[in-house]
Amino acid sequence: MVQVLAKEKTRAMTAKHDRILLAHGGGGQLSDDLIRRHILPKLKNDTLAELADSAKLNLPSGRICFTTDSYVVKPLFFNGGDIGKLAVCGTVNDLAVAGSKPLALSLSLIIEDGLEFELLEKILTSIAQAASQNKVNIVTGDTKTVEAGAADKIFINTAGIGVRLPGVELGCDRITPGDKIIINGTIGDHGMTIILQREGIKFESQLRSDCAGLADLTCKLLEKTGGIKFMRDPTRGGLAATLNEASRTSGLSIEIREADIPVNPTVQAAADMLGFDVLEIANEGKFVAIVSPESADECLNICRNHPLGADAALIGQVVQTRDIPTVELITRIGGKRIVQMPYGRELPRIC
16 A cells, blocks of 8 residues: 555656646645646636635525536537536526526536546636536535546536525425426437437437526526426436426326427437437426416517527426326327336436
8 A cells, every 4th residue: 555655656746747646636735736726717716716615605695595416427528518517507507497596606526547637627618618607606616536447537516506586486386287388498409419429420410418507597587477386407307207206296297299399300310210218318408397377478488589498388288187197298190198207217427
């Protein structure tokens, strides 16, 4: 053990540091260099600059939302995003659909021995850009290094705090029969982009992940219209999992119309070719909202006048349960099929 540590120390002292070393996670000079030379310049703000063990925040409200998530996507870079953008947007979206305005994030990096600094810099630049675009600060964080082969280059954990918007109460307990179901755009873009890029499959029309932060749109919706009862971002498990969760928790059934669900034709073709149900494929820039019938048109108009809601659609409604809560799809030819809760992971490592 002593010899191993001695070799690692010698390596750290003599290397040019174009790659991450295990010693960068040791809490000494190399850890300090990693933070001050690479991380702080990308993400610097007054709170983070203190480099304290905990961030001190002045929040404008006593009503907050708090979330955390981890990101292990493969490949790290994909058409439309990368693991850094995904980490920021994913956490922002979890706060947004809870009815809050995101304010601050933590950022923890688990970095594999041997990761090139050039790659880390690209990821940090993306994180900084996504944070700026979504008007949040990275206010605290942590770095750890692990042995080669233990983390597939880099894993990221983020946690986020948001201030709940005044008067907004969202939850399955507010859903009633007759409520309408809205989605802000096409489904399946992220998951199919990842799997095609991973497998090296190319289509004539290149797919692009929908990875984006939704808070600007959701805040506009919640501030300008009433009647929104439930919101969720359909990530892992896709639209199928989200609607089944809402149905089971509310005790009510849901009907959706296949003809009204927006799907990029290339996404549908790819899903059909690979044997996937597009309803179960992950999204990273979409939300599902269940709203009162009276507010549905207004919600659609607000969405369609926003860049992230141009393809918004009303896809179904909540109905009274006859036996057990179910989600049913009305097919294009007028038949019906039950949309099951996905059993396991259809697409591994998509977020």
